[in-house]
Amino acid sequence: MLRSCAARLRTLGAGRGGARPPAGNPGPAQRWFSSEKLSANDRSLPNPSWNKDLRLLFEQFMKKCEDGSWTHMPSYSYKNTLSTQDFTTLIRDGKLPNKHLSQAQLFTRSYEEGLGFEYVMFYNDAENRTICFFQGGPYLQGAPGFLHGGAISTMIDATLGTSAMIAVGIVMTANLNITFKRPIPLGSAVVINSQVDKIEGRKVFVSCNVRSADEKTVYTEATSLFIKLEPGKSLT
Numbered sequence: 001m002l003r004s005c006a007a008r009l010r011t012l013g014a015g016r017g018g019a020r021p022p023a024g025n026p027g028p029a030q031r032w033f034s035s036e037k038l039s040a041n042d043r044s045l046p047n048p049s050w051n052k053d054l055r056l057l058f059e060q061f062m063k064k065c066e067d068g069s070w071t072h073m074p075s076y077s078y079k080n081t082l083s084t085q086d087f088t089t090l091i092r093d094g095k096l097p098n099k100h101l102s103q104a105q106l107f108t109r110s111y112e113e114g115l116g117f118e119y120v121m122f123y124n125d126a127e128n129r130t131i132c133f134f135q136g137g138p139y140l141q142g143a144p145g146f147l148h149g150g151a152i153s154t155m156i157d158a159t160l161g162t163s164a165m166i167a168v169g170i171v172m173t174a175n176l177n178i179t180f181k182r183p184i185p186l187g188s189a190v191v192i193n194s195q196v197d198k199i200e201g202r203k204v205f206v207s208c209n210v211r212s213a214d215e216k217t218v219y220t221e222a223t224s225l226f227i228k229l230e231p232g233k234s235l236t
């Protein structure tokens with residue numbers, strides 16, 4: 001099942017408003033999500049720290065991958081992987097701190113198993129939706145017993161950014177507006193349901209809500225604007 005979902009990633013096209021890359025010329029989203037040789041290091045697969053809800057949600061959506069409606073997204077810490085090269089090649093910025101890039105890891109994958117961000121994302125091509133199942137570990141505490149708002153914001157940014165990136169290619173967050181409605185208990189599994197609302201030129205408008213695993217409690221809501229990066233334009 002895992003293999004069939006990974007194979008589908010290679011055929012993943014752009015979403016609403018975006019063009020599918022020509023055959024044999026994978027777009028940035030495909031390259032970020034489909035590196036077969038790294039699959040042994042895939043951090044989006046269940047590990048012993050995952051609670052029952054997170055496992056159940058993962059299994060439910062892996063089943064949905066079987067008919068092609070949903071796609072499982074592998075996820076890596078991507079130290080020295082193609083995605084970093086893609087980004088630096090795209091922006092051609094001589095001022096980037098290259099010595100730090102050699103040690104760089106994706107923030108949300110930089111904690112040891114179970115201590116920080118445990119999550120998995122799935123993408124629905126037809127509906128332009130990305131769903132993230134997230135369990136925040138003990139190092140992400142804010143108020144005692146609850147997740148830090150910055151940790152919630154990070155996962156929202158990552159989920160919305162993934163939605164935007166699948167739609168148009170490499171993007172950066174221009175703004176992120178978050179309403180915290182209820183605190184999220186540390187260690188609980190939550191569902192971040194995001195969608196691309198509108199694409200205007202390089203601007204991608206996305207939104208999401210964060211709910212409990214049983215979907216009964218709405219913890220957080222957010223809207224965001226992502227900007228597709230212009231090839232060759234310096235960021236600094």
Ligand SMILES: CCCCCCCCCC(=O)SCCNC(=O)CCNC(=O)[C@H](O)C(C)(C)COP(=O)(O)OP(=O)(O)OC[C@H]1O[C@@H](n2cnc3c(N)ncnc32)[C@H](O)[C@@H]1OP(=O)(O)O
Pocket residue numbers: 032157158159161162171172173174175201202203225227228229230233235
């Ligand atoms: C597999 C892993 C997936 C992981 C996903 C990770 C997601 C995480 C993403 C991030 O956290 S990125 C880090 C936080 N963001 C930044 O550091 C971005 C800092 N800002 C910038 O670098 C630039 O402002 C930016 C690249 C966003 C835009 O600069 P540009 O020079 O390319 O845009 P430009 O100024 O040409 O504006 C293009 C359009 O966007 C509009 N725009 C730009 N920034 C805006 C803004 N902040 N609010 C509203 N509109 C904005 C701008 O008005 C204009 O509209 P029009 O085309 O209609 O004229």
